Amino acid sequence: MSIRSATDTFFRYLFLTAGVSAIGILFCIFVMLAINGLQTFADVSLTQFFLSTSWNPSAFAEPSYGILALVASTLMVTIGAMIIAVPLGIGTAAYISEIAPSYIRETLKPVVEILAGIPSVVVGFFGIVFLGPIIADVFNLTSGLNALNGSILLAVMALPTIVSVSEDAIRSVPKEFKEASYALGVNRWLTLVKITLPAASSGIVAAVMLGVGRAIGETMTVLMATGNALQMPGSFFDSVRTMTANIAIELGEVPFGTTHYFGLFAVGLVLFLMSLAVNLTAEHFTKKYRRYRT
Amino acid sequence: MTLIRSNLKGLVIVLLAIVIFVGCGSGDRDGRKSIQINGSDTEVNLVQSLAEHYMDKHPGVRISVTGGGSGTGIAAIINGQTDIANSSRSMRESEIEQARRRGVDPLPIVFAMDGIAIVTHESNPIESLTIGEVSKIFRGEITNWSEIGGPDMAITLYGRQSNSGTYVYFRDHVVRADYSARMRNMNGTAQIVEAIRSDRAGIGYVGIGYIADSGGTVISRIHVVNIAADDESPAVSPLDPENVMSGDYPISRPLYQYTNGMPDGDMLAFLQWELSEEGQRVVARTGYYPVSEHYMQKNRELGLIE
Numbered sequence: 001m002s003i004r005s006a007t008d009t010f011f012r013y014l015f016l017t018a019g020v021s022a023i024g025i026l027f028c029i030f031v032m033l034a035i036n037g038l039q040t041f042a043d044v045s046l047t048q049f050f051l052s053t054s055w056n057p058s059a060f061a062e063p064s065y066g067i068l069a070l071v072a073s074t075l076m077v078t079i080g081a082m083i084i085a086v087p088l089g090i091g092t093a094a095y096i097s098e099i100a101p102s103y104i105r106e107t108l109k110p111v112v113e114i115l116a117g118i119p120s121v122v123v124g125f126f127g128i129v130f131l132g133p134i135i136a137d138v139f140n141l142t143s144g145l146n147a148l149n150g151s152i153l154l155a156v157m158a159l160p161t162i163v164s165v166s167e168d169a170i171r172s173v174p175k176e177f178k179e180a181s182y183a184l185g186v187n188r189w190l191t192l193v194k195i196t197l198p199a200a201s202s203g204i205v206a207a208v209m210l211g212v213g214r215a216i217g218e219t220m221t222v223l224m225a226t227g228n229a230l231q232m233p234g235s236f237f238d239s240v241r242t243m244t245a246n247i248a249i250e251l252g253e254v255p256f257g258t259t260h261y262f263g264l265f266a267v268g269l270v271l272f273l274m275s276l277a278v279n280l281t282a283e284h285f286t287k288k289y290r291r292y293r294t
Numbered sequence: 295m296t297l298i299r300s301n302l303k304g305l306v307i308v309l310l311a312i313v314i315f316v317g318c319g320s321g322d323r324d325g326r327k328s329i330q331i332n333g334s335d336t337e338v339n340l341v342q343s344l345a346e347h348y349m350d351k352h353p354g355v356r357i358s359v360t361g362g363g364s365g366t367g368i369a370a371i372i373n374g375q376t377d378i379a380n381s382s383r384s385m386r387e388s389e390i391e392q393a394r395r396r397g398v399d400p401l402p403i404v405f406a407m408d409g410i411a412i413v414t415h416e417s418n419p420i421e422s423l424t425i426g427e428v429s430k431i432f433r434g435e436i437t438n439w440s441e442i443g444g445p446d447m448a449i450t451l452y453g454r455q456s457n458s459g460t461y462v463y464f465r466d467h468v469v470r471a472d473y474s475a476r477m478r479n480m481n482g483t484a485q486i487v488e489a490i491r492s493d494r495a496g497i498g499y500v501g502i503g504y505i506a507d508s509g510g511t512v513i514s515r516i517h518v519v520n521i522a523a524d525d526e527s528p529a530v531s532p533l534d535p536e537n538v539m540s541g542d543y544p545i546s547r548p549l550y551q552y553t554n555g556m557p558d559g560d561m562l563a564f565l566q567w568e569l570s571e572e573g574q575r576v577v578a579r580t581g582y583y584p585v586s587e588h589y590m591q592k593n594r595e596l597g598l599i600e
Contacts, residue, residue, distance in 0.1 A: 058456050060472045069475075128485065133492045142495035143450045145478055146437055224485070227478035228455065239478045249479065253365025253457035255392060 033272055036265035039126065043259045052234040057260035063261050067270065069232040073147070073240035074271070076233055077222060080151025081158055081215045086208055088155070089162030090197070093207075096163070097171045098192055109167070116160035124224030127153045128227065132225065141237055145227035148236040153221050158211035159286065165210055169203020170196060187226040209282030217274050219244040243271045295567040305590060307485045328356040329561055333367015333380030334459050335482050336501035337532050337549055340406060341380055345577050348564055361482070364459025369569045371552050372398055377561060379552040382459030382501070403598060404589035405568045406577045409502040409532040410464060412519040413487070415494045420444045422520035422529030425468060425544055431497060432464075434474025439495065451477035452498035454484045463547055464499050491515040502532050503581035510534065530591065538583050547589070548589050549582070556597065569599050 042051065044065045052066020092112065096105050131152060132144030139148075171194050179193040197204070219242075227239030228249065241249075247264050254261045331341055338361035341377040345357040359380075367379035372393045385393075385400055393400050412428060414420065419440065422429075430436045431449060440446040451474055454461040460483075465473060480486045483504045490496040491514075505513045512518055520529035523544040530537045537543040557565060567573050574584040585593070593599055 054475070056472060056475075059460075060470070105492075109492075128488060136492065142447065143478070143489065143493045145489060223481055228480070229476050229478050231475040239476070241479070249455045249457065249481075252362060253369055255388065 001078070006218070007203070029113040030272065033265055033269040036262055037038070037269035038262075038266070040259060040262040040266040042262075044263065049263075055230055055241075057254075057263060063260070065259070067267055069230060070241060070243045070246050070267065071270070073226075073233055074216060074242040074244070074274075076147050077150040077154060077226065077239060077242055078212060078215045080147060080236060081154035082208065082212060084152060084155035085158045085162055085211055085215075089159050089207070089211065090166055090204060093166035093170055094164045094192060094197065097167045098196065099188075100180075109164070112160050112163045115156065120157065120158075120218060120220040121224070123153050123157060123181040124221040125226030127221065138139070139237060141149075142238075143227070145225060145239055146237050147226060147233055147240045150222045150240065150242070151236065152214040153220055153225055157218060157221065158214045161214050162207045162211040165207035166204045169207065173199040202285045206282045206285040209278055209285065213275055213278045213282065216278060217244060217271070219248050223248055241269050247271075296308075296412075298467060328358065329378065329564065330376045331357060331359045331378040331380060331551075332362060332370045332376040334364040334382045334549070335361040335454075336364075336382045336408060336457060336458075336460055336504065337380040337406075337551075340503060340549075340577065340582055341551075343580050344568055344576055345564075347573075348567055352560075352563075353563070357564065363455070363457035364462070365457035368552070371400060372396060374398065374554070377553065377557075378565075381550045381552060382547065383463045384548075384550060385552065400552045401555060401557075401596060401598075403551045403553065403565060403569075403593060403596070404585055405551050405565070405573075406549045407583040407586060407589075408547055408549050409538040409583070410460065410468075410499050410545040410547065411502045411505060411532050412497065412499055412521060412545075413490055413505065414497050414517045414519060415490055416515045416517045417494050418444065418517055420519060423521060424522045424524060426524065428521065429469050429471070432473055432477065433470045433471050434476060447495040450493050450496045451494055452480055452489050453477045454483070454486070454499075455479045455481060460499065460501060464545075467547070468499075468545055487513060487516065501582075502538070506533055507581050535578070535583055539586065546583070548585075562587055562598075566599055569593060 025110055048064070048066055050066075051068055052064060053069040053072075054064040054066045055070055057063045057065060092108075096108055096112075100108060127149050128145070131149055135144035135146070135149055135152075136142060137144075176198055177195050178191055181195045186194070214265065222223070222242045223245040228241040228245055229239035230241055231238065233240045247267055250260070254264060328387065331345070339360060342359045345359050349355060349357060364379075364381040364383055367376065367381055368385055368389055369472065370376040371379035372389065373394070379400075384402060390400055412423065418439070423442070427436065427442055429522075431442075432451060432453070433449075436442060438446065438448055453464070453473060456462070465471075478489070480489060480498075483500050486498040486500055487505060490498050505518070507514055512533070518531065518533060520531045521544055522529040527544075530542050530543070532538055532543045538546045551565070551568075553561065553565070554560075568577075569585065569590070578584055
């Protein structure tokens with residue numbers, strides 16, 4: 001065998017290994033989560049785990065392992081973040097791709113993308129010292145460490161993903177669609193809202209789903225800014241503890257091989273499945289949008 | 295052909311470089327003596343300043359101190375990941391058993407004392423509380439300041455997270471029940487202080503050394519509440535060191551360092567220095583309290599000091 005074809009074969013297998021290893025790692029993580037997490041249910045009933053709102057494994061009296069309040073907190077903070085980030089993100093994307101003159105576009109796009117580079121611990125710190133007091137003042141609360149604070153910060157963090165993916169989608173709507181619309185005498189606003197955005201909708205949904213994925217898994221920011229109280233949240237002004245924050249808080253000190261230890265893996269497993277569902281939805285819509293482009 | 299060859303040569307060089315770098319990383323680290331200390335957030339500043347004093351006098355020794363909470367430190371010593379575990383609570387029976395099973399024999403050394411201060415916002419008019427009232431507040435049985443003679447405001451509770459020794463100590467010795475689920479679980483003492491500075495309805499518990507210096511000067515915008523053991527006892531301030539050392543202030547506790555078995559060499563020398571007059575002076579200057587005679591005697595019984 002010549003050196004040439006040997007090199008070829010070597011690199012073919014090298015890249016094959018690289019490609020397969022991502023799947024392998026994902027599979028290993030899932031198996032590890034499942035093996036550890038499922039052992040929780042030797043001691044904890046499924047009904048308690050999913051329906052009880054009390055999570056207190058290192059309790060003074062009786063330990064309890066209910067994740068309902070944690071799941072509710074995660075959903076609440078994520079949905080809150082999307083309520084803020086989706087209109088803002090799509091608006092920014094539409095502005096950048098359709099309305100902005102080129103010199104503004106050239107500045108705005110990189111600036112939004114830089115947002116993605118801010119370390120989450122910095123965003124969280126900002127939430128504690130700056131945003132918290134403002135929320136407390138505006139809503140006349142005593143403390144601004146609550147679900148709203150977490151939602152706003154997560155919205156900021158999900159914004160770059162939503163903006164850049166939806167901008168891509170909007171930009172790839174064929175020029176002919178708009179030209180046809182203008183030719184019929186429709187103004188720019190209606191063309192954008194009735195023609196361009198609907199045409200780009202599957203790409204935009206994919207963008208939103210990727211944003212949800214970003215928000216649902218974020219840990220440090222919510223850990224710092226939401227106060228982490230274990231109660232079932234009643235409103236956006238309550239302190240909440242998300243699933244990610246709960247794992248981060250407790251995993252460092254949990255004794256190995258206890259129900260508490262397995263319980264944290266079970267929380268991780270549920271979170272993994274939630275974010276998998278979100279990503280599969282995103283993937284589904286991305287495919288649609290790709291098909292449309294070609 | 296030559297192009298491919300030179301590419302291959304490049305590849306070999308890169309691979310060699312990787313091997314060499316990895317090799318360097320794992321070996322040749324014992325050139326400098328390094329002691330790893332990990333654990334309690336309450337103790338981290340104190341041990342840091344002890345370590346700095348010690349390193350100034352013994353330039354050959356390197357001590358690195360990190361926080362993370364007592365539970366984190368204890369887990370680290372059980373897993374053999376640290377030389378000394380800082381802990382503001384004693385190890386639980388289950389933890390000691392777990393350590394033994396892994397061939398670790400935890401040795402409890404008390405190197406300083408700490409008072410836990412109950413802090414509120416500076417505008418809060420409540421001057422003193424009994425332990426009973428503090429307990430009810432943190433259980434969530436008293437939820438409004440007006441119930442104990444304050445303004446009509448819902449109380450915001452601030453506490454630590456469950457990996458904190460202060461969290462466990464305060465729950466087991468003061469609250470004596472589970473914390474209210476409404477308590478905000480803050481990620482470190484600094485965050486409790488930061489939150490209470492801006493929350494006029496807040497109350498929290500923090501190691502006294504964290505908020506006051508040895509002269510009794512407190513961080514701005516924080517009010518330290520005087521505490522009475524019960525209805526009959528007088529309420530005393532933790533800011534006067536006498537009150538904490540005499541035990542009149544009801545929430546004081548020993549601060550621990552755990553090693554795996556009797557230490558030797560630099561580690562022993564450092565621990566002995568901490569307990570020396572000079573080390574204890576640094577403890578007092580950092581805002582904590584020297585070890586009481588009771589615990590010093592226990593250290594002697596361990597055979598750590600004369």
